[in-house]
Every structure is written in C-alpha cells, then in structure tokens.
Amino acid sequence: MIAYLKGKVLSKIGVGLILEVNGVGYKVAVPSGLLLSAKIGQEAEFYIHSYIREDQFSLYGFLTAAELQLFEFLISVSGVGPKMALSILSATSVDHVKSAIASGEIAMFTKVSGVGRKTAERLIVELREKIGDGTFGEINLKTSKELAESLDALVALGYSQNEAREALRKVPKEVVDSGQIIRAALRTLGGR
Numbered sequence: 001m002i003a004y005l006k007g008k009v010l011s012k013i014g015v016g017l018i019l020e021v022n023g024v025g026y027k028v029a030v031p032s033g034l035l036l037s038a039k040i041g042q043e044a045e046f047y048i049h050s051y052i053r054e055d056q057f058s059l060y061g062f063l064t065a066a067e068l069q070l071f072e073f074l075i076s077v078s079g080v081g082p083k084m085a086l087s088i089l090s091a092t093s094v095d096h097v098k099s100a101i102a103s104g105e106i107a108m109f110t111k112v113s114g115v116g117r118k119t120a121e122r123l124i125v126e127l128r129e130k131i132g133d134g135t136f137g138e139i140n141l142k143t144s145k146e147l148a149e150s151l152d153a154l155v156a157l158g159y160s161q162n163e164a165r166e167a168l169r170k171v172p173k174e175v176v177d178s179g180q181i182i183r184a185a186l187r188t189l190g191g192r
Contacts, residue, residue: 001050002026002048002050002059003047003048003050004045004046004047004048005019005021005026005028005045005046005048005059005061006021006043006044006045006046007019007020007021007022007026007043007044007045008020008041008042008043008044009038009039009040009041009042009043009044010025010040011040012035012038012040013027015029015030015032015035015086016028016029016030016035016061017030017035017038017044019044019046019061026059027058027059028046028048028059028060028061029058029059029060029061029082029086030046030060030061030062030086031062031067031086031089031090032090032162033090033162033165033166033169034061034062034063036162036166037166046061046062046063047061047062047063047064047065047067047068048060048061048062048068049061049062049068049071049072049075049082051075051082058082060082060086062089064094066094067089067094070089070094070097070098071085071086071089073127073130073131074088074089074123074127076126077119077122077123077126077127078122078126079119079122080119080122080123083114084112084114084115084119087112087113087114087115088109088112088115091108091111091112091161091165092108092147092151092165093147093165093168093169095173096108096147098131100124101123101124101127101128101131102128102131104124104128105124106120106121106124109123109124146176146177146178146181147168147181149178150164150168150178150181150182150185151164151165151168153178153182154167154168154182154185154186154189157186159189163189164185167185167186167188167189168181168185170184170185170188171184171185171188172184
C-alpha cells in the first residue's frame with residue numbers, strides 16, 4: 001500500500017499529475033487547487049490514498065494528513081466514490097467541509113457537480129460524529145458561512161471558482177469578517 005510519495009512533477013494530465021519517484025512515474029489524482037499550484041519540474045510530496053478495486057488501482061494525493069483523512073471519511077459514506085470525494089475537496093477547504101458537516105450545511109455539498117440532496121444529507125448524517133462538534137482549530141461555524149459568502153462575491157466579481165478558492169485558502173484564519181476576507185483575497189489575486 002502506497003501512503004506517501006515525494007518526487008518531481010513531470011506533467012499534468014486531466015485531474016492529476018505524473019510524479020517521478022526514483023525513475024518510476026506515478027499518476028496521482030489531486031484536488032484542483034493543488035493541481036493548479038503544482039509546477040512542472042519541481043519537487044512535490046503527497047500523502048497518498050491507494051484506491052484498489054478488481055479492475056482499478058488509483059492513487060489520490062493530498063498535501064496534508066488532514067486532507068487525506070477527510071478524503072477517507074468521505075469515501076466511507078455509501079454512494080460516495082473517490083472521484084466525488086475529490087470533487088468535494090476541490091470545491092473548498094478541509095475546514096469548510098468539516099464546518100458544513102457539523103452545521104448541516106447541505107447547500108455547500110449540492111454546489112459540487114454530481115452531489116445531490118440525498119447524498120449531501122447522507123454525508124452530513126454519517127460523518128457528523130466522525131468529524132466532531134464543529135470546532136476545528138480557529139475555524140468555527142460562522143466562518144464557514146463567511147467563506148461561502150466571500151467565494152460567491154469573488155465569483156460575482158469575475159474570478160473563476162478555482163481562482164477564488166485558491167485566494168481564500170491564503171487568507172489568514174484569524175480574518176473572519178466577510179468584507180475583510182474578500183479584501184484579503186483580492187490582495188492575493190492582485191486587486192486592490
């Protein structure tokens with residue numbers, strides 16, 4: 001079972017990349033924000049989930065152990081496969097997903113392509129106990145709503161979902177007011 005890989009990014013393909021480790025190329029599917037930030041020719045390291053089925057062997061890579069753990073929680077839910085779980089993690093941050101589960105925020109999940117209302121409800125019901133009570137470090141339930149509002153505002157200003165998400169990931173966690181979050185994200189995006 002492969003649990004961790006460190007090597008050079010050879011190329012980007014579809015929803016993943018080819019990572020060369022000691023002369024062997026591994027195809028690793030990663031969240032879209034990570035795919036956008038990966039640089040060809042540079043070294044990268046990933047926590048890996050090896051997905052093995054009778055007709056399939058796929059690798060899914062994440063920057064942090066927390067992302068990997070959440071991915072594994074998501075795929076433990078009936079009807080949620082690795083592609084859907086990766087789409088959810090591509091849509092927003094780990095903290096936002098955890099907060100959405102804790103607060104029962106169905107809309108956050110139904111915004112993701114392929115996730116219907118019943119699947120979103122199942123995710124929330126089955127993962128609420130595994131995730132905890134909604135307090136995740138400096139992120140709280142109010143922040144989840146603020147981040148969603150900020151994402152919508154940035155998209156309304158003409159930025160793509162991926163650009164907006166990437167900028168929001170770089171906003172310091174102590175910034176919780178949606179106006180301040182948007183201003184910080186715009187500075188990251190090059191706007192003033």
